[in-house]
Each structure stands twice: as C-alpha cells, then as structure tokens.
Amino acid sequence: MNKDLTTGKPEKVLWEFCLPLFGSIIFQQLYNIADSLVAGKFIGENALAAVGNSYEITLVFIAFAFGCNIGCSVIVSTCFGAKKYSELKTAVSTALIASAALCALLVFAGVIFCGDLLRLIRTPQEVFADSQLYLDIYIWGFPFVLFYNISTGIFSAMGDSRTPFLFLAVSSVTNILMDIWFVAGFKMGVAGVAWATFICQAASCILALAFVLKRLKGIKTEDSFPLFSWNVFGRIARVAVPSILQQSFISVGNIIIQGVINGFGPGIMAGYSAAIKLNNLVITSFTTLGNGVSNYTAQNIGAGKMPRITQGFLAGLKLVWILCVPIVALYLLGGKMLILLFMNEPSKEALDSGLMLLRIVSPFYFVISVKLIADGILRGASEMGKFMIATFTDLILRVVLALTLSKTALGATGIWCAWPIGWAIATSISLCFYRKGVWCREQNTEKTKEA
Numbered sequence: 001m002n003k004d005l006t007t008g009k010p011e012k013v014l015w016e017f018c019l020p021l022f023g024s025i026i027f028q029q030l031y032n033i034a035d036s037l038v039a040g041k042f043i044g045e046n047a048l049a050a051v052g053n054s055y056e057i058t059l060v061f062i063a064f065a066f067g068c069n070i071g072c073s074v075i076v077s078t079c080f081g082a083k084k085y086s087e088l089k090t091a092v093s094t095a096l097i098a099s100a101a102l103c104a105l106l107v108f109a110g111v112i113f114c115g116d117l118l119r120l121i122r123t124p125q126e127v128f129a130d131s132q133l134y135l136d137i138y139i140w141g142f143p144f145v146l147f148y149n150i151s152t153g154i155f156s157a158m159g160d161s162r163t164p165f166l167f168l169a170v171s172s173v174t175n176i177l178m179d180i181w182f183v184a185g186f187k188m189g190v191a192g193v194a195w196a197t198f199i200c201q202a203a204s205c206i207l208a209l210a211f212v213l214k215r216l217k218g219i220k221t222e223d224s225f226p227l228f229s230w231n232v233f234g235r236i237a238r239v240a241v242p243s244i245l246q247q248s249f250i251s252v253g254n255i256i257i258q259g260v261i262n263g264f265g266p267g268i269m270a271g272y273s274a275a276i277k278l279n280n281l282v283i284t285s286f287t288t289l290g291n292g293v294s295n296y297t298a299q300n301i302g303a304g305k306m307p308r309i310t311q312g313f314l315a316g317l318k319l320v321w322i323l324c325v326p327i328v329a330l331y332l333l334g335g336k337m338l339i340l341l342f343m344n345e346p347s348k349e350a351l352d353s354g355l356m357l358l359r360i361v362s363p364f365y366f367v368i369s370v371k372l373i374a375d376g377i378l379r380g381a382s383e384m385g386k387f388m389i390a391t392f393t394d395l396i397l398r399v400v401l402a403l404t405l406s407k408t409a410l411g412a413t414g415i416w417c418a419w420p421i422g423w424a425i426a427t428s429i430s431l432c433f434y435r436k437g438v439w440c441r442e443q444n445t446e447k448t449k450e451a
Contacts, residue, residue, distance in 0.1 A: 005159050005296045006081055006303040011315035018292040018319060020161035022285055024152070027165070027172035034172070038179040039193050040274065040342040047190055049266045050130035052273020057117050057135060059254060061142050063247030064106060065149040068099050070291065071240025073153035074380060075232065077295045080158050081302030086225040089216055092154055093227040095236055099150055103143050110139035121259035124266055130190040137194035144198075144205035151208035155215075156295050163211060167204050175200040242384035246391045253399045260406050260415060268412050271353030274342035279361055282327055286320055286369050290376030297380025309439035313377055320369035331362035357416045364420040371427035374434040386433040394426030 005013055039047040072095035079088035114135045123131055152164040175196055182192030261272050293316045300308045331338070335358040339351055346354075371390065378387040398418040405414025434440070 005299040010311035014315045020165040021292045024165040024168045027168035034176045042183045049269040050127040054131045054134040059251040065146045067240045067244030069149040069153035070243040071236040073157045074239045074298045076157035077298035078302040081299030086221045090225045122262045134194045141198035144201045148205040151212045171200045171204040253395045267347045267349035268353045271350040275354035275357040286372045290372040293376030294380035316373040331358045360416045361419045368423040371430040374430040390430040394422040397422035
C-alpha cells in the first residue's frame with residue numbers, strides 16, 4: 001500500500017514506515033549470517049573463514065545494488081511527494097533499463113577478476129578453493145540481488161515498507177532451511193550454501209518485480225510517459241553514483257582490512273567472519289533506517305514541507321537509540337553465545353578475536369547511528385558531496401588505523417580499535433553538515449520571527 005509521508009505527526013509516520021524496513025534488513029542480513037552459520041556448524045572453521053573472506057568481495061557488488069536502490073528511491077520519492085506520477089513511472093523504467101546495462105558489466109567483470117581479488121587479499125591456500133567457488137555462484141546470482149534492491153527502493157519511495165518485509169521474511173526463513181538441507185542433507189559443502197542463497201534470492205527478486213509492476217500499473221496517469229529519459233537518468237545518477245562510490249570505497253577498504261586480517265591466519269579470520277556478520281547486521285540495519293529517513297526527506301522536499309525534516313531527524317534518532325540499548329547489551333553480555341552459533345568447536349584464537357571485536361565496537365553503535373540518520377537527511381536532500389566527505393573520512397581513518405595499529409603490540413586488536421575512532425570523527429562531520437542544511441536555517445528563521 002502506497003503511503004504519503006508528508007502528512008501526519010512526523011514521529012508516528014516515520015516510525016510506522018521505518019520499523020518494517022528494519023525488520024526487512026534483519027531478514028536480508030539473515031541470508032549472509034545463515035551462510036556463515038551453516039558453513040561453520042556443518043562444514044568447519046575453514047569453510048566459515050572461506051565464506052567470510054568471500055563476503056568482503058560480495059560487498060563491492062552489493063554497493064552497486066545499494067547505490068541503484070538509493071538513486072531510484074530518492075527520485076521516485078520526490079516525484080511521489082510532488083504527485084508527478086508520469087515522471088515517477090519514467091524514473092522507474094529508466095532505473096531498470098540503466099541497471100540492466102550496469103549489471104551485465106558487473107557480472108562480466110566479476111567472472112574475470114574475482115580470482116585475482118582473492119589472491120590480492122592474500123587468501124590462505126586452505127580456504128582459496130571454497131572462497132572462489134562461493135564467489136562464482138554469487139556473481140551469477142547478482143542480477144537477482146540488484147533488481148530486488150531496486151524493487152524494494154521503489155516500494156519504499158511510495159511509502160510501502162510492509163511488502164518488502166513480507167517478501168524477505170519468507171525468503172530468509174526458506175534460505176536457512178535450504179542451507180541446512182543442501183549442506184547437511186546433500187553434503188554439498190560451501191557450494192550448497194551458495195546455491196541455497198542463489199535460489200531464494202531469485203524467487204524474491206521475481207516476486208518483488210512482479211508486484212512493483214502491478215503497483216505501478218494501478219497508478220493512473222493522464223499523459224503517456226517515456227520509458228527512458230536522459231534527464232531523469234542524470235537525476236538518478238547524481239544520487240546513485242556517489243552512493244555507489246561511497247559503498248564501493250567502503251567495500252574496498254574492508255577488503256584491504258580483510259587482507260590485513262588474513263595475515264593473522266584462519267583462526268583470526270574465522271573469529272572476524274563471525275563477529276563482523278553480527279556487526280554488519282546492526283550497521284546495515286541502521287543504514288536502512290537512514291534510507292527510510294531519505295525517503296521521508298525526499299517526499300517532504302517534493303511537497304515543500306521543510307520544517308518536517310528536522311522533526312524527522314529527531315524521530316529517527318530516538319528510534320535508533322531505543323534499538324541500540326538491547327543490541328549493545330546483547331553483544332556485550334551474550335557475545336560468546338552469539339559467536340558460538342557460528343562454530344561447533346572454535347579455536348581459542350577464533351573465539352577470543354571475535355569476542356574482542358564485538359566488545360570494542362558495540363558501545364559505539366550509539367555514535368554511528370547518529371551519523372547514519374544525518375546521512376539519511378543529506379541523501380534525501382541530494383546533498384551527496386557533503387555525505388561523501390563524512391563517509392570517506394570514516395573509511396580512510398579506519399583503513400589507515402587498521403594498517404598502522406595491526407603492526408603494533410596490539411596485533412589484531414588494533415584493527416578492531418580503528419572502527420570507533422573513524423565512527424566518532426565522521427559522525428561529528430555529518431552532524432555539522434546536517435546543522436547547516438536549509439531545513440535548520442528555515443527553522444531558526446521561524447524561531448527568530450516568533451521571538
């Protein structure tokens with residue numbers, strides 16, 4: 001069901017819209033968590049290390065899916081808020097056509113270069129074959145990942161966060177069952193994990209696209225609309241390209257960090273693989289809430305309702321902090337239990353390294369969540385330059401600190417310390433940019449007039 005985010009109490013509207021998004025990303029993350037969990041439990045520590053090692057490279061591809069999602073979503077949200085439905089349909093078809101061309105290039109590049117990337121990050125020989133096998137299957141399934149993300153972006157742009165949630169809930173549970181079936185039942189090893197994910201993502205993508213097209217058909221327009229517009233493509237690209245670059249550079253940074261971690265051996269790799277999945281579950285979830293704030297912001301800008309943006313920021317901040325409390329408590333108090341979900345008999349090195357990562361980064365979720373909500377406002381307002389400055393600051397700091405601190409007496413623990421330092425500085429920058437936005441200036445002007 002389409003929903004107008006420009007009317008009603010901002011906190012109520014935003015929370016009702018964002019909570020299903022939060023649920024959706026939890027289920028989406030279960031795809032990757034299930035892969036690692038089943039690999040570690042039913043195959044072994046090296047299989048867990050192989051899936052985790054490959055995961056960092058898959059994030060480069062996910063960066064493109066994420067960027068296309070955001071670019072399409074922001075422009076469609078603005079059209080929906082302004083009630084320009086013909087332009088909305090053109091934006092959707094333009095995004096789908098452009099993404100198909102991009103997808104073909106990415107699959108071609110992935111097939112050719114992923115083996116070289118695995119060598120570049122110093123993948124140990126004992127996990128190389130499984131890492132490459134997992135990647136090969138993932139790459140051929142990437143078109144489903146890309147078009148599913150675009151479909152969910154379109155749903156969100158029109159105020160519907162419930163439909164994607166239902167798709168993901170069903171497909172994620174199915175994926176977990178198929179992972180176990182293929183690995184424990186058919187003894188397919190790492191290939192079983194990858195094929196289970198491939199099949200479930202394909203089903204989700206096809207259903208989501210079918211429902212999107214049906215929803216768009218129900219929106220009546222008086223005029224015919226072009227299927228492709230270079231003008232609309234340019235507007236989508238202005239948001240999508242910086243988002244892709246941001247996520248790609250983050251992924252490249254993570255690959256560099258993975259290369260440093262690989263130098264410490266399979267034990268540290270396995271511990272990191274388990275803990276980073278738990279960390280990414282939180283960060284990706286909060287990023288998705290930030291995307292919801294982007295849709296809210298874009299719709300209200302399209303409707304010319306600037307004062308609601310500041311109210312939306314405060315509502316989003318309240319929501320993420322409420323979510324932070326149980327998550328941080330769980331990771332600090334129950335971290336060992338969570339790490340053990342991924343491994344039957346972990347080495348002491350694997351368990352200790354995973355626990356240390358969780359204990360260092362989880363208290364700082366209260367900090368990074370502020371940045372992700374502020375970033376949501378900046379993206380929704382198409383302030384992509386400012387958004388990228390804050391993000392690249394975080395990335396560069398984390399990579400430099402990881403490379404530097406790993407060579408000290410801290411060892412792998414020094415790598416984990418890079419996260420909170422980068423987060424704290426980047427959050428300060430994002431907040432400064434948010435405070436300088438036109439929405440804050442208009443609010444201050446109104447307060448001055450009232451005084």
